[in-house]
Amino acid sequence: MDFMIRAATPEDCKDISRMIMELAVYENMPDQVKISHEVLEQDGFCKNPFFHCLVAEVAEQYRTTEGYTVIGYALFFYTYSTWKGRSVYMEDLYVMPEFRGEFPGKGVGTALMSKVAQVCKEQQCVRLQFSVLNWNTPSLDFYKAKGAQDLTDSEGWHVLRFDGEALDKLAQMAPKN
């Protein structure tokens, strides 16, 4: 099957938005998607973009029944380690189910991730980090086969978050200077 990996353009945001929703459905959290493709366009293509995106596109003859040729994406951004410097965090990696691997390690997912790894190299980043849900066995297997280490397991790291009311409360207590 012919496909290519390329940097996303603002015009791709409708497809990226569609696939974000598909991934949310897979993770059993579809009602949590609050932003539109317009917000993605704004945030991903401004002067200091808040994220970067690669898309996977198939040749015309492989388009889906609904007519899509953009069939996968990887969304990532730069982070910083106080010990080692520049890093990349891959927020999402998704390939539409009908385009996933007959040949593990040679398909669209691997190609997307390899391109992200290339970006890491070009930007002198020391590591690539991402999170996976503990029940997502296909993904856990996919990443472990590529040499990923589970840091929650080996080092005990937990992901914490402040949002909504808790974040507002916090902000209200900020010093005035």
Place this chain on the structure above:
Amino acid sequence: MANFILRKAEPRDVPDILRLIKELAKFEEMEEQVVLTETELLQDGFGEQPFYHCIMAEVPEDRRSSDGHTVVGFAMYYFTYDPWIGKMLYLEDFYVMKEYRGMAVHTQYIHSTAVKSRCSGMHFIVAEWNKPSIDFYKRRGASDLSHEEGWRLFEIDKEYLLKMSAK
């Protein structure tokens, strides 16, 4: 006079930032893991596209430390992205020198970064053995997403990145 002020980091703060990073790493018994240099910190924090932002805590001259420092703490953060809710703020590190703790500097950092960002949320990671920190955050309303939703943090290091990018 206030006990301390919080202000945005400037290029001249880079030596203090690195000093405090190393102090925190020493506390975590990982000092030799800090390979970052002042040159990198300067490039990465104060170039055209900053990779991080920093808030410094500074005390007045008459409260300088025994080895002469007035910059006594820092908080480092950057912006991340949640495809479901948009812009987020990620608090990477914060630290206050031991002798200046208890003035609520830690609390002020969090408040300060939360208010300046206008983001939908603030994310960070904490080691599960670090009970004082976990309690500190939970008391202020943070949720433990590893616990509640099953998220596990993964990493691919340089060796495997090179292998993958060679394909």
